[in-house]
Amino acid sequence: MNIKVLLFSFFLVPLLMVAQDEEDYSMYDDLEYADEGATTFASPKIIGLSPNRFINVAWDVQSPYTMNTSDTIGYLPDASWEIKESSNVNYTGGLRLNANIPVISRNNIVWQMGANYMNTNFSIDDADPSDGPILSELDRTSLNTTGLFTTVFKPLNDKQFLIFQGQADYNGNYTFTDFHSFGLTKYSAAVLWGKRPHDRLQWAIGASRTYRVGELNYVPIIMYNWTSKKEKWGTEILFPAKANGKYWMNKNSLIMFGYELEGGSYHLEGLSNNGNSFELRRGAVRPRIEWNRKLVGFFWLNAQLGTRINYGFTYDELENGKEFFRGFFGQQEIAAFSSLGTSLYGLVGISFVSL
Amino acid sequence: MKYFFKTNLLVLVVIVFWGCGESEPIQTDVQKLETIAVGPLFEGVNTATVEFDVQKILPTGVKKEQLTEVRIKSIQLSLVNTEAPTPNSFTVLLASPNTSMKECGFLKEESIKINNYKVSLAEEQEFLVEILQDKMQTLVIDFNLEGDWYDDLSITAAIDWELKIKN
C-alpha cells in the first residue's frame, strides 16, 4: 500500500497537471491585461549604439613632438610669451582602466557607478632642472587620474528622459605611495534632458561643469545619437566633448570616425609651494578613427589611430589650492605656458561590453 | 630514472594516439519522428513536440555516449493531416534535459508555397553531440497557422543523421 501511495505522489499528479495544460489562445492581438499593463519607459539605448563598456583596459601612446615652455613668472591669458625651455618629448603614453558597473538597472531607472584610472608618462630629452623646472618635473614623474563617477538615467515616460552624471577626479603627479591632498579633487557634473522619438534616435540638451579642456569650464551640451534605417550608419555625438560618425561593417565590427576632447587639471607637487597648488591645465583635441571588433562573447577590441592636437597646456597657481573659474573671458593670471607640437597617437584596448 | 622517463614517454605517446583516433562514421536509417500539436489550434504560432531517444536508431553495441561528431544531413517535414490549414512557417529545434534548446533549421514561406518541405539547416551544428548524448531528446517544431484547426495536428520529421563515433 505504501509503495502505491508513493507511486501516486510521484507519477500520477504530474500527469494530471500536464493534461490540464492546453493551448487556448486564438488571436494574440486580441488579448488584454490580466490586471494592468506595465508603464513603458524610454530605453537608455537605441539600435546600433556602439557597445557599452563595463570594463575597459587600454594603452595609449603618442609619437614624439616638441614641447616649448615659458618661464613661471605669470602672464595675462592673451599675453605673448618667450620660450624658456624647449625639448623633444620622445614618449607620451600610459595605461587606462575604466569600470562602469550597474548598481540599479531596471526599465524605470538605470544607476551606474564607475571608477577610472589614467596614467601618462613623459620621456623628455635633456630635461635638466637647471634649464627650468617644468620639463624636468614632467619627465621625472607621471600624471595620474584616479576617479569615481556615477551616472543616473531616469526615463520620465516612454519618450523623455533625464541624465545626471557626476565625477570626482584626483589628478596629479602623485604615486600610490605618496598621495597629495585630496582637497585638490576635481568635480565635474552634467545634467541633460532628452527625447527618444524612436528606436534609432535619441537626443538631449543640457549643461556641464567640466575640465575637458584643462581648466574648469561651464558649457552647454548637445547629445545626438542616431542610427540609419538599415542600421549601418549613424552618429554618436556628445558635443562638445566628442562627436563621431559610425559605420557597422557587420554585427561584429564597427568603425567610428570623429574627435574627442580630452584633458584635466593636474597638481604638480614639485612646483607647488606655500600651500598653493601648481596645476597643469592640459586639454587636447583628438581627431581619430576607431575600430571596434568583437573578439569572443562579450569581449571587444578597440583600437584608435589619430592625431593629438594641443588645445591648452598651461599652468595656474591655485592659492591655497582653491579652484577658480576663468572661463573664456576671465583675466586671471596664468602662471606659465607650454606649446606642444601635434603628434600621432594610437590606443589599443580590450573591453567587456554589453550591446 | 632513465626507464621512468621512457615509460612516461611511451604512455604519453599511447594517450596522444588514442586521443587522436579517427572518428568512424556509422550507418543509421533515416529517423522518422511524429510531432504532435494538441488541438484545438488557433491562428498564429503553435508548437508540435515529440520526445525520443536517439539510442534507438544506433546500431547494436554502439552507445550514444560514444558519439563524437553529429550533423544533420537533411530534415524532410510532412503534414499528416492534409485537410488542416497549411502553416506558412516552420522552425525546427532540438532540446534535451541538460542542454540548451537550439534552432536546427527552418522552412521559408517560398518553399512551402512550392510544396518543398526540405528544411534549410543551420550551419552551426556543434551543439548536436551534447544533445544526442543526453538521456533523452525533444524535437520541437514551431509553426505559424493561417487559420484555426479544432483537432490535433501532426507533423512528421524525417531526419537523416550523419553520426561518427571514436574508433
Next chain:
Amino acid sequence: MKKFKTLAIFFVGLFLLTSMVGDSEDADKLVGVWEPSNKKIKVKIDKISGKYYGKIVWLREPIDPVTGKPKTDKNNPDESLKDVALKGFRMLKDFVYNGNGEWSEGTIYDPQNGSTYSSVIKLKDENTLDIRGFIGLKTFGRTDVWKRLVMKNKK
C-alpha cells in the same frame, strides 16, 4: 509498530504529493502570454519536457520597414538562420523552476542585436514578472517588467 510505519509512510507520501502539486502549480504560473514593458512584442511561455520556453507570438510592427517583408531574425550570429521568422522565434529558453517564484538557468535573446544573455525570472505577483538578462554576473544586466495577458473573456 507495523501500523505506525505504514501510517508514517502514508504521511510522508502525502507530504511529498502536496508539496509536488504545490511546486508544479507554482512553476506553471509562468505559462501564458506576457508582454514586455516596451509593448513591442507578446511572448507565449510554455513548458516543454519540464523546462520553460517563450516564443514571440505577436509583433507590433511585423513588417521590416527596409525589406517590406515580415521581420526575420536578421541579427542571428548564425548567418544561415537570418531568415527565420521573428514571429514564432524562441527568445526565452531553458528556464528551470527553483521554487519561491523564481526560474533560472535560462537565456533571453535580444533580436535587436543578436545577443543571448543569461536570464532569471521572478514572479512579482500573479500577473507581473521581473525578467533580468545579464552577462556572467547578475550585476552586469538589466531588469524588465513583463505583464500577463489573457483572453478578453477570461478576465
